[in-house]
Amino acid sequence: EDQVTQSPEALRLQEGESSSLNCSYTVSGLRGLFWYRQDPGKGPEFLFTLYSAGEEKEKERLKATLTKKESFLHITAPKPEDSATYLCAVQARGNAGNMLTFGGGTRLMVKP
């Protein structure tokens, strides 16, 4: 059974204080690992897809990396507007319908 565990559950940062969010996964053959951002009361917004170990993707202050067992979302010099819940999900090879298995999310709060 595919599993995704995100840590920490919640993270408080001061503006400008860089940090990383972790996504550990077990999957029977990874087809893709996905990062989403979710603001309160809204649907998840797609950020990145990573396909193989060693791959990195960047967008503004966010950088996602991937190893064979985990992914990190690095946040450099965060701003209050980066406050949100960040979700990680995996898709397994041979998965009918391209279903995703989601982690529980990390709630990020950035104080000015």
Add this chain to the structure above:
Amino acid sequence: DVKVTQSSRYLVKRTGEKVFLECVQDMDHENMFWYRQDPGLGLRLIYFSYDVKMKEKGDIPEGYSVSREKKERFSLILESASTNQTSMYLCASSLPQGGYEQYFGPGTRLTVT
């Protein structure tokens, strides 16, 4: 840009009522999904569809049914709403090929009293 819309942002229904949640996507995606999201339980897949009139059960299909009569529209039906179906309901769509991301709608916050 991909756009996924849901018929209501907030909905309040009474126990035993039949409830319809509608989802429309404008990107000609073959795959469509219905999730519910609850604190501490994360996102859980209810049903998905990979083509018109096709449907597959997800992890928690009990108490729900779905309908897909047109490619762009996917409906979630609660035949007889119960209080334990109070939740945030999210619709998503994606291309059929593996490795592609799902795009989500804004969500419907359903309260059953």
